[in-house]
Amino acid sequence: MQMKKITAILLLSLFIGFAQKPKTLKPFNSICVEVKEPSDICINPHNKESFFVVSDNGFLHEMDANGKILRTSSFVGLDFEAITIFNGKIIAVEEMARKLNVFDINTFEVERSVVIPYGGGRNKGYEAITYNPVSKKIILITEKDPSWVLELDENLTVTNQFQLQIARDISAITFYKDNLWILSDEDRTIFKCDPQNYKVLESWKIPVVNPEGIVFNQKGELLILSDDRQKLYFFNLEN
């Protein structure tokens, strides 16, 4: 009898899991970007008309709102997969090398590099990074199998880690308007999450091939960067 109850509860949980379908969000615009194999994006805090974009082939670029490359760092990494701004500096993450490179925004020179070892698959390493002002931690997430959340202090030292089980993979993260926004490439889904406990508050399916980067522009529009299509898609969450 007890066995039947437990089984019924488990099956019901599975059913509820399936039943919570995310809404579908459609882009109202898209532009091609000059950056080849773009893998993540963040906004330039000094000029909100431009963005910093990293690429699979190890380049850091500044790009304008039309997708045109404005400048490129002389430093070439192995494979940049994630980018964020912290304390006025750019942090660009090399997935395979498990390396966080801190760039000066003005000179585009590397000031500091920190290796954070991780034993997972070389293409399943660090894929997403952002600063969470609520917990005052830098959030670093591995792609899949499994997706680990690493919380770093301002010295880029790991202070906590745990598994995130909201999607098949994680491809990007950003912080906007009191929430964490997490992107999954394989599930093509955006998750709006509680910055305290990472609980999913809302989610949206997006019709974008290979979404790898997420950012909000100064108008509050949601921008999704597609690696395979080399495009930036614009979404309006208000509608």
Place this chain on the structure above:
Amino acid sequence: MNRYINIYILLFFSSLTFAQLTLSNGNHVLEITGSTSTYFNNRNLKPGENDFKKDRFRLRDAQLQLEGRVGNTWEYELQVDFVDLASANAGIIDPENPGLMEAMVNYKGLGFIEIQAGYGKINYSRSSMVPFLFTPYWQRAQVARDFFSRRDVGLTLKSDFWNQRVNVYAGVYTGLGENSLQGDNDPSGQLEYAGRVDIAYPSRFRYRDIDDKISPVPMVAVGVNGRYSNKILAEGRTFPEFSQGEFGMRVINGEKMLYGFDVAVQYMGFSAQFELHQLRGKPLLETDPLFQGYNLQQTNGYFKAGGYYTQLNYFSPKLKTIISIRYEEMDWSDLVSGKSKRISPAIAYQINGFNAMIKAQYFGIIQEDPLDTLIWEEQFRIGIQFAFK
């Protein structure tokens, strides 16, 4: 009670994570992965046949793979399958599952083109280039398995354009395929040349059969490829044992031109592949068995062989299930009337993505080629693949 235990076992396995090991010093990255797969095979023999040896469990794979990268310049790969190394099968190399699978180094320092040297997959045939772990099948279509060698020692040049939508490959190899591992070239001393171009739209299309990312837009990839060799043996010389394959046409004493075409599409979890290969052989000797006993006037000095397969797939992320069906035809010689026709549905359940998958495949023979008669009418294969990567 058993039903409950099964459910708990499934739930337990679905929560497992998979180990892999990546070592990095910040510039040199080495990844260690591997896989094993085991299946049970059952055959329904023709009336009068009594050899049931293929009703068996078989360890298909026990692979270890080392993949590395040094800066932005070098990549290397070493992949071995211990099943075939352990079987020590005296020279017979299963092309789908050879002992040594990859041993190559790739130089990327030129930027616009990559140079790959060593032993590994020949960039010919889309099906051949799809890693086996990413299909619900236990065996590839006959035309992509028995018809041509899939690996060889040689040199490959690779380049891509238009954000990897266009891939171009050109290479030169021993022409002995998997048997090149035995050392020397054949007595002709001649090489085989291969090339491939594939184009995808609207974005790059990975070498995968299943649309596990549920593409939101229709995607298509088209490829053409060819291989050429002209191996002329001096009188009294022969090719190395087993190198010509079961049907004697992997390597021929004479001129061989193999060409193929493939197309793949995917959209919203549905995917389909079509692939065709045609061989035109000009054996040097009129007495060559490939002429099937016909004389020069009857054959005009050449024969043709070839076939195609088409496959439809659907992946349901909710059910973690892949369903596929494949139809294939193979004509081992245009000099002998008749060709084989087969149908093969397959289903796979993902316990943890492609890394842990239960796969089942049915082999149905609709018609046999007179050059390839079998003792069985149908076959069923079920098993599990597990990859630590």
